[in-house]
Amino acid sequence: MKIKKTGLLDLVLVLLVMVISFVIISCGTGKKVSKDDMGDLGVMNVEKSGAVLWGENCGRCHNAPDPRAFSDLQWETLGKHMRIRAGLTADETQKIINFLQQSN
Amino acid sequence: MSGKKLYMLIIFLVVLTCSSRAQSGNESTAQNLLDLLKPGNTSFLLRGYSHAGFESIDKKSTFTMGSFNPIFLWRHGDRFIFESEMEIAFEEGSLEFNLEYADLSYILNKYLIVRAGHILSPFGTFTERLHPAWINRLTTRPLGLGHHEPVGPTNEVGIELRGGAPFGSVKINYSGYLSNGPSLSVESDITTTVVEINYTNYLDNNSNKAIGGRFGILPISNSILELGISGQYAKIGDRDTQYKDVNSYSYALDLSVVKNSITAIKGNIDVKGQWNWVTIDNFQVLMPDGDIETINMDQDAYYLQLTYRPALLNNNFLSNLEGVIRYSGINPPPEVGHGESAGHTEEMLEGDRTQWAFGINYWLTWRSVIKCSFQTESNSEDTINSFYIHYAFGF
Numbered sequence: 001m002k003i004k005k006t007g008l009l010d011l012v013l014v015l016l017v018m019v020i021s022f023v024i025i026s027c028g029t030g031k032k033v034s035k036d037d038m039g040d041l042g043v044m045n046v047e048k049s050g051a052v053l054w055g056e057n058c059g060r061c062h063n064a065p066d067p068r069a070f071s072d073l074q075w076e077t078l079g080k081h082m083r084i085r086a087g088l089t090a091d092e093t094q095k096i097i098n099f100l101q102q103s104n
Numbered sequence: 105m106s107g108k109k110l111y112m113l114i115i116f117l118v119v120l121t122c123s124s125r126a127q128s129g130n131e132s133t134a135q136n137l138l139d140l141l142k143p144g145n146t147s148f149l150l151r152g153y154s155h156a157g158f159e160s161i162d163k164k165s166t167f168t169m170g171s172f173n174p175i176f177l178w179r180h181g182d183r184f185i186f187e188s189e190m191e192i193a194f195e196e197g198s199l200e201f202n203l204e205y206a207d208l209s210y211i212l213n214k215y216l217i218v219r220a221g222h223i224l225s226p227f228g229t230f231t232e233r234l235h236p237a238w239i240n241r242l243t244t245r246p247l248g249l250g251h252h253e254p255v256g257p258t259n260e261v262g263i264e265l266r267g268g269a270p271f272g273s274v275k276i277n278y279s280g281y282l283s284n285g286p287s288l289s290v291e292s293d294i295t296t297t298v299v300e301i302n303y304t305n306y307l308d309n310n311s312n313k314a315i316g317g318r319f320g321i322l323p324i325s326n327s328i329l330e331l332g333i334s335g336q337y338a339k340i341g342d343r344d345t346q347y348k349d350v351n352s353y354s355y356a357l358d359l360s361v362v363k364n365s366i367t368a369i370k371g372n373i374d375v376k377g378q379w380n381w382v383t384i385d386n387f388q389v390l391m392p393d394g395d396i397e398t399i400n401m402d403q404d405a406y407y408l409q410l411t412y413r414p415a416l417l418n419n420n421f422l423s424n425l426e427g428v429i430r431y432s433g434i435n436p437p438p439e440v441g442h443g444e445s446a447g448h449t450e451e452m453l454e455g456d457r458t459q460w461a462f463g464i465n466y467w468l469t470w471r472s473v474i475k476c477s478f479q480t481e482s483n484s485e486d487t488i489n490s491f492y493i494h495y496a497f498g499f
Contacts, residue, residue, distance in 0.1 A: 062498075088268050
């Protein structure tokens with residue numbers, strides 16, 4: 001295997017970008033729900049809604065689409081296309097399709 | 105009953121019958137219209153993307169068509185879907201038609217999909233997911249990940265099993281395939297010898313089939329991080345030649361970190377990266393001068409890209425802006441040929457080189473963007489600067 005000929009400065013810059021990105025993300029707004037915060041409910045396994053999955057998954061490659069952009073039938077086809085392309089799970093794909101169909 | 109009353113009764117019955125028939129006719133017409141609006145179980149969708157703009161490469165400026173990429177999606181029931189993408193573009197002064205992919209998928213169950221035909225290689229994520237102009241944050245593709253001088257498989261003909269599955273809060277996606285694989289081309293005449301690898305092998309050049317796949321994992325429950333590893337093994341030489349046992353091993357690592365609505369920085373962060381490397385058994389070639397030369401075709405390419413969009417700012421204009429930085433590099437085969445390298449123009453550098461690209465994008469809608477970028481690319485001898493302003497629209 002050939003060793004990359006990346007210069008030291010380039011490598012440092014690349015690593016710096018990665019570290020800054022992770023630090024910023026770790027300072028994000030994600031709310032941690034501890035067992036104590038939930039009182040008597042203990043640890044809950046909350047299923048994500050189609051709206052949440054739409055935001056989390058579509059945005060991994062492109063902007064999350066406007067639900068009004070397509071009809072119910074078109075969302076059905078596009079959802080299957082994206083399941084194949086992006087390796088989405090069957091359940092989350094169906095939830096996203098349902099959300100888009102209800103919101104268009 | 106008098107004659108007058110009889111006539112009145114007949115007229116009444118005729119009117120009643122006509123009215124009843126008319127009502128029935130209206131209901132039938134309405135039903136027919138409703139039947140037309142029923143979705144059915146077959147759907148054909150023509151979508152795609154396009155981009156065009158202005159470029160200045162090494163102080164030579166031109167307006168450019170970019171490309172027009174229609175995508176055909178034909179869903180047949182709940183399990184079959186046919187997908188195809190064409191690329192129509194001007195390349196080096198002539199109109200080129202390329203078939204990016206054309207494949208048929210069948211959803212076997214919740215976890216497996218079988219796909220056959222001309223597929224985008226599941227090798228890293230850039231080619232399969234990020235190459236469309238309205239998704240790629242910069243006008244150009246990273247070095248070694250475009251049509252020109254690809255490092256590793258880009259698209260191929262074969263059959264594939266793929267899917268995605270949850271494991272608690274972790275998700276995985278996976279793909280395994282058999283394909284015709286790459287082919288090795290060695291062409292010699294009196295003055296030149298050119299050695300090339302062709303990754304899109306429509307008709308197999310030998311009886312060996314390439315085997316490959318990708319495994320991706322999203323270890324964090326909100327899917328902000330995805331890590332992937334890909335590989336492919338193939339024999340690439342033509343049957344009945346001295347190169348028939350030449351092996352090719354291709355690998356890729358990919359990374360994606362996407363976090364939206366971070367209040368601390370009032371916006372979204374997107375980090376993408378990929379590293380492809382290919383090792384090929386050394387082989388010997390008879391050169392035009394009679395010497396026998398050992399050819400080493402090992403190669404690698406990589407990129408890392410950071411995107412920031414201040415989406416949480418109250419100002420509409422600023423919240424639609426996006427800044428991009430990308431660093432990419434390529435170490436192509438040191439002895440790719442002894443003659444003109446295919447596809448090179450004088451505006452392109454050759455050999456080992458790196459590239460920095462800086463861009464500012466303005467999103468008009470979720471699927472249309474104006475992209476401005478500056479790019480500087482260097483090898484050991486020269487540097488080429490270029491500027492791009494493109495409009496891209498998709499889906």
